[in-house]
Amino acid sequence: MATTPRTEPAAAAPPGPSAERLPDFAGVDVGVLAARTDHAVLGEVAALLLRNWPSPEDAVAYYEDGPEKLLR
Template identity: 85%
Template sequence: MATTPRTERAAAAPSGPSAEPLPDFAGVDVRLLAARTDHAVLGEVATLLLRNWPTGDEAVAYYEDGPGKLLR
């Protein structure tokens, strides 16, 4: 009985989180982006963000959300 060598690729191990920090988009003007983009998906996402954006009176932050708080 002859054996045929396997040629399929070995399954890659699942990747973990990247060490690279995410870009900071805090300064993006979402209203301007929604008004000026011609990309269908980006425009829809910006519109949904604006529709669900809380006003200054509705926005809240919790102590647990702060950068100095380590959750275990």
Template identity: 85%
Template sequence: MATIPRTEPAGAAPSGPSAEPLPDFGGVDVAGLAARTDHAVLGEVAALLLRNWPSADDAVAYYEDGPEKLLH
């Protein structure tokens, strides 16, 4: 059996985290989005968000959720 040399390019090294901050989507009206979207997946995600997060007063973020924990 003959060995066939590989001709595809070598895979690039995985990239690290971007220095660019993520966009802030905190002002998105999820209820309005859920009411007017006809996209099946987006509608399900919006409905799930609304069902599991009934008000802004219930939002919680933990220190362990921050990106700086991943960098140490």
């Protein structure tokens, strides 16, 4: 009885970061977006963002929160 050699798919390289730059949505007014969207998921996400949005006085970023910490 002859055996047929088994062929395995070639291992793909692990995904890495894309060279494509992400769009800048810094100027988007989330409140207006939440009020004007008819998309159920987008509306829920916008509402969640607004519920958790800190006031300008409370918004801070720490160096320790940067992505470099996760990579080490």
